[in-house]
Amino acid sequence: MNFKIEILTKKCFENSRGKNMLSKIYSMHINGIKKVEYSPLYVIGGNISFDEARIIAADLLSDKITETYAIAESDQHCKISSPILSMIEVWYKKNVTDTVSESIIKAVKDLGISKKFKIKTGHKYYLYGRISKAVLSRITTKLLANTLIQEYKIIK
Amino acid sequence: MKKVKVLILRTAGTNCDYETQMAFELCGAFAERVHIDILIEKKNKIFKYDILAFPGGFSYGDDIASGKILSNEIKNKLGDIVKKFAMSGRPIIGICNGFQVFVKMGLLPDPNVFEQVSSLYYNDSGRFECRWVYVKIEKKTRSIWVKNLPEIISLPVAHGEGKFIPKNKNLLKVLSKNNQIVLKYSSKDGNIPKYPLDPNGSSEQIAAISNPEGNILGLMPHPERYIFALQHPNREGFDSKYGWGKIIFQNAVDFVK
Amino acid sequence: MKDVNGCNIVDMLDLSDNQLVKLSKNNTFSLSLEEMKVIQRYFQGLKRNPTDIEIETIAQTWSEHCKHKTLTGIIRYTEFDDTKAQKVKTYKNLLKETIFKVTMELNKKWCWSVFEDNAGIIEFDSKNGVAFKVETHNHPSALDPYGGTSTGVGGAIRDILGVGLGAKPLANTNVFCFGNPNVELREIPKNIHHPKKVIKDAVAGVGDYGNKMGIPTVNGAVHFDNGYISNPLVYCGTFGIIPKNKIRKKVNVGDLILLVGGKTGRDGIHGATFSSLQLSYESDVNAVQMGNPIIEKKVLDAMLNARDLNLYRSVTDCGAGGLSSAIGELGRKTGAIVYLNKVPLKYSGLRPWEIWISEAQERMVFAVPPENKNKIIKVFKKEKVEAVFIGEFTKNKRLIIKYNNDVIANICMVFLHNEMPKSTKTAVYRIKKEKLQKSIKMSDDKISRTLKTLLSDLNICSREWIVRQYDHEVQGQTIVKPLQGNSIEISGPGDASIIFPYNIINGTKKGVVLSNGLNPQYGKINTYKMAASAIEEALRNAVAVGANIEKIALLDNFCWGNPNYPKILGGIVRAANACYDVAKAFETPFISGKDSLYNEYSIICKKYSIPSTILISAIGIIEDISKTITMPLKNKNNKLFLAGITRNELGGSVFAKIINISDGIVPSVYPMESKIIMKNIHMAIKKNLVESCHDCSEGGFAVAASEMAFASGKGIIINIDSIKTDMCPMTPIEILFSESNGRFIIEVKCENELKLREIFKNAVLTEVGYVSDDNNVIFESKMHKIRIKENTEDLLKAWRNTLNW
Structure with missing residues (x-):
């Protein structure tokens, strides 16, 4: 089974990577976005059980103080229908080297989990604000993803 | 006279090990860079040393988050001996990435608890920053590392994740009550600084903390980059030659002697 | 097939x-x-x-x-000057007849290795050398700025690891040319990244790789021009220390081929051949390389151990062309057999030729004597670095590749390396007539505003936003830093950086100075003057912090458009000739260099070339690091001197761009004049006579003087009338903003004035003002009734706020 793990910055802390992206959007003179939140994403596949995925998310992938995590089966997305929110996921294309995933494989072994598994890393952006489809697509292809090496999914 | 022995723990991505070694050696110690795998193989080797140093760098690329993978590895494979070393009262220092590792495995603020209760998170600016800042030495600190220093010194910082965040407000009170806050970012004249002199937005401008006993120091600034006056942007220092960072290493070496 | x-x-x-x-x-x-x-x-x-x-x-x-x-091919060159006179010359090998020739003729004993290895090497002390290399990484950076610049840094570092038997990297330098970040997004062609995105990602790439390697990025340059929007330039350089007895490498018959580091994937296939094609954005994902600095850091740690244990006889990095180039080069005199199945792969499904030419990062190839086989594997294993024997060097002078036990390649090394036909190309250059602009006059108010506009111009303003994202102090050895200020709160632009390698060479007093010179705006008018000025600027920058011009070596990097156009190749020929003339006159040898051609792109079927661009990097040895200085002013009442002559040279200047004039003479280089000044400055610094020093470059005297003032928070009073000009009459405005080469502003204590004048008795040195006790920057001319007054804080603000995202 594949699990998708999303790491969320707790609301009481600054989502500085999201803020950084917002400033990039502003610096391109694109208006309409009020806030950006960023979450790292991971998909773990192989023989990993749900409990093991939870340990990996809690002890390794998230920071106990500033972050929380959510685990879902891989193809599910939370269904939020808000007119002011867009969500975009960005993943490396096949055969593009994902260096972080190699480090995670080592770290999971250190946790005492010795099963074979695969992991891939991605990014999720929450964009708040009223923007047209065309602008959303421009932000996505010009800023959030480098379409040469990354693919993206506009979830909403 | 006995030669003080320092273990500088390194792993893939450690990169401030040489200058840390030089800093201790300049203070008369014998400092050795040891790869973590060697220590995992022969754990008890650690007790041959008087001082333990976790230098700066990007351990395992700081993949996931800074210091995360190394703290996880140390806690799972060396946790017991590092704790024992700490409880023996010997000096331990974690600089930058070392501090991040300490906080994430829970060696600081209290090795008795040995659980993560604080964090070093992304700078408010959202990017890596390399600059010199002023730090104020807290008057009541019990740290053995910061004696014989003027009230305010300047030191370089270079990090992307240095914003100190406690689990809750109560922890800040405890740290303050136990005199565990060692250094705070400061303006030149000792006032509360604004960005960029406050480089990351830490709670209470905290730049360094210690355990209640004062033998363990974790700090974001890099004292090992200020051994000589020449390293200072304005070439300031003491005895017309040395930088104030040297005193920090000297204190630990003298403490062991 | x-x-x-x-x-x-x-x-x-x-x-x-x-x-x-x-x-x-x-x-x-x-x-x-x-x-x-x-x-x-x-x-x-x-x-x-x-x-x-x-x-x-x-x-x-x-x-x-x-x-x-x-x-290195044949070039038939024709030059026309403004009188329509023709000069014709055929070059059999342009590089040999210009750049290499300087080095051969100068024949400096302290040049230990030039143009033969992955980097040039000069003497540091009797036992150690300094190796330096700068490369371009333009095409990959255009496609993916983050991946491109990070692998560019990684590649420059590997060049230093692969020189001799391996040098220990000390510092990085990075130079960029970008499009104007303020252009509207809708003006950017489809499939091209907006300059701001390119800049942010490129800087992040350099920072991430350099910072994680623990190698400080200490110096650089950034130039903005819209000609770089579709094709940004990225230069990455590294220098390192190498013991003298580790410089020579050789390969013996029977040595084993050891492949070390990262696994091989489809990364960067056709990078080498791709670099001779113009950019097209349908280029596939395989042209993109991904870096992993931690693998390279492990390789660095392990290989220097193996080097010091003498476990291998030769090494080179896998750069462009991958294994093909690395093994082809190492085995060119012997021969080699390679078992391709043994190469560790990232994933299955690679065809043999893809394995062979992949430019996957972080790989090095070693020639290992068979008796060290087990020992060297142990050393790499200790640092968790993958190391696999994939073949051996043979005596048959053939390159043989086997895959699944079948021979899939069998070519003669002599054919491979020596039988490439020489190309013949035509080059033409028309020397543009430069015309003096109409004499320029302005009100005091306008001059003041112009000064601030200059300080905030993209090509002059503070690079602090970039510099702070690079760890320029890791290793603790950066004793002259990229940003310099007399307190922690303020800063000005340092001319050059100095590394004091105390961690590596115990007890040394010496240092290594690094600087760059670059000005493509001059090249738009005259590529000869561009190259000459770039050399002078690099030297000036180094001298301003205390370097001795007699111990400086140069690196060249040519970035041009498509050389199949005679006009474009003509510009290269002119620049190469300037390199010869000027470097020869200064007696500063070239030790390494690189070129990147075919920097062109098409927008809606129309082809454009980048502005012709030459980067000159200088590296020098400082005898005593305590005899070095920075650019901020030090104390009130100290006198200010200007060394050198100010000429009416506003062609290609930032001032000319701002006030929108196309006339003006591009600055020339007068090496005989400048060389004496540079030697004098070194002498004066050595004798502790100089408090601060700054060279005049973009923006001219007024900008340089203002920078010294705002970097210290101290005011200055300058008498424009006292500035020495040549025969051609100049207005105060022209004096303030002319970009004439060969000039330095020097701050001196009153009691040292006579000693300084004594040193400068053979050169032009004029007292032009003094450091005041407030923070006002004042330029005045009694003759022309001009008085400009600005305070340092406002000037600093103007300089700081442009690139501040």
Whole structure:
């Protein structure tokens, strides 16, 4: 089974990577976005059980103080229908080297989990604000993803 | 006279090990860079040393988050001996990435608890920053590392994740009550600084903390980059030659002697 | 094409010329018809068709990137000056007749290794040398700025690891040319990244790789011009320390081929041949390389151990062309057999030729004596670095590649390395007549505003936003920093950086100085003056912090458009000649260099070339690091002197751009004048007579003087009338903003004035003002009734706020 793990910055802390992206959007003179939140994403596949995925998310992938995590089966997305929110996921294309995933494989072994598994890393952006489809697509292809090496999914 | 022995723990991505070694050696110690795998193989080797140093760098690329993978590895494979070393009262220092590792495995603020209760998170600016800042030495600190220093010194910082965040407000009170806050970012004249002199937005401008006993120091600034006056942007220092960072290493070496 | 053992047989023996051209084009070989015909003839002689891996090997080895075939080929050059007079000259090998020639003629004993290895090496002390290399990484950075710059840094570092038997990197330098970040997004062609995105990602790439390697990025330059929007330039350089007895490398017959570091994937396939093609954004994902600094850091840690244990005889990095270039180069005098199955792969499904030419990052190739086989593996294992023997060096002077026990390539090394046909190209250069602008006058108010506009111009303003994202102090050895200020809160632009390698060479007092010179705006008018000025600027920058011009070496990096256009190649010829003339006159040898051509792009079927750009980097040895200085003013009442003559040279200047004039004379270099001044400054610094020093470059005297003031928070009073000009009369405005070369502003204590004048008795040195006790920057001319007054804080603000995201 594949699990998708999303790491969320707790609301009481600054989502500085999201803020950084917002400033990039502003610096391109694109208006309409009020806030950006960023979450790292991971998909773990192989023989990993749900409990093991939870340990990996809690002890390794998230920071106990500033972050929380959510685990879902891989193809599910939370269904939020808000007119002011867009969500975009960005993943490396096949055969593009994902260096972080190699480090995670080592770290999971250190946790005492010795099963074979695969992991891939991605990014999720929450964009708040009223923007047209065309602008959303421009932000996505010009800023959030480098379409040469990354693919993206506009979830909403 | 006995030669003080320092273990500088390194792993893939450690990169401030040489200058840390030089800093201790300049203070008369014998400092050795040891790869973590060697220590995992022969754990008890650690007790041959008087001082333990976790230098700066990007351990395992700081993949996931800074210091995360190394703290996880140390806690799972060396946790017991590092704790024992700490409880023996010997000096331990974690600089930058070392501090991040300490906080994430829970060696600081209290090795008795040995659980993560604080964090070093992304700078408010959202990017890596390399600059010199002023730090104020807290008057009541019990740290053995910061004696014989003027009230305010300047030191370089270079990090992307240095914003100190406690689990809750109560922890800040405890740290303050136990005199565990060692250094705070400061303006030149000792006032509360604004960005960029406050480089990351830490709670209470905290730049360094210690355990209640004062033998363990974790700090974001890099004292090992200020051994000589020449390293200072304005070439300031003491005895017309040395930088104030040297005193920090000297204190630990003298403490062991 | 037939498929045999994972290889295709390339049917070429009977192809016509047209078909050969098509074959080269369809497969991204980037080989000319002439070259294809030589290959065809070779295989006709063997009475068989080549395999794809064979022809790929030849294409890599003969690529522009690896062979510099344009600049080492035959060039028929014609030059016209403004009187329409013609000068004709044929170059058999432009590089040998200009850049190399300087070095050969100067024949400096302290140049230990020039133009032969991965980097040039000069003497540091009797036991150690300094190796320095700067490379371009333009095409990958255009496609993916983050991946491009990070692998560029990684590649420059590997060049230093792969020089001799390996040097320990000390510092990085990075130079960028970008489009204007303030252009509207809708003005950017489709499929091209907005300059702001390019800048942010490029800086992040350099920072991430350099910071994680623990190598400080200490110096650089950034130039903005809209000619770089579609094709930004990225130069990455590294220097390191190498023991003298680790410089010579050799390969013995029977040595084993050891591949170390990262696994091989489809990364960067055709990077080498791709660099001789113009950019097209349909380029596939395989052209992109991904870096992993931690693997490279592990390789660095492990290989220096292996070096000090004498476990290998030779090493080189896997750069452009991958294994093909690395093994082809190491084995060119012996021969080599490679078992391709043994190469560790990132994933399955790679064809043999892809494994062979992949430019996957963080890989090095070693020649290991068989008796050290187990020992060296142990050393790499300790640092968790993958190391695999993949073949050996043979005595048959052939390159043989086996895959699944079948021979899939068998080519003669002599053919591979020596039989590339020389290209012949035509070059033309028309020297533009430069016309003096109409004399410029302005009100005091306008001058004040112009000064602030200059300080905030993209090509002058603070690079702090970039510099702070680089760890420029890791290793603790950066004693003259990229940003310099007399307190922690303020800063000004340092001229050069100095590394004091106390961690590596115990007890040394010496240092290494690094600087750069670059000004493509001059090249738009005159590429000769651009190259000459770049050399002078690099030298001036180094001298301003205390370097001795007698111990400075240079590196050249040419970035130009498509050299098949005679006009473009003509610009290169002119610049190369300037390199010879000026470097010879200054007696500063070139020790290494690189070129990146075909920097052109098309927008809606129209082709554009980048502005012709030469970067000159200088490296020098400082005898005593305590005899070095920075640029901020030090104390009130100290006197200010200007060394050198101010000429009416506003052509290509930032001032000319701001007030929108196209006339003006581009600054010339007067080496005989400048050399004496540079020697004098070094002497004066050595004798502790100089408190601060700053060279005049973009923006001229007024900008340089203002920078010294705001970097210290101290005011100055300057008497414009006292500034020494040449015969041609100049208005105060022209004096303030002319970009004449060969000038330094020097701050001196009153009691040292006479001693300084004594040193300068053979050169122009004029007292122009003093450091005041407030923070006002005042320029005045009693003769012309001009008085400009600004305070340092406002000037600092103007300088700081442009690039501040």
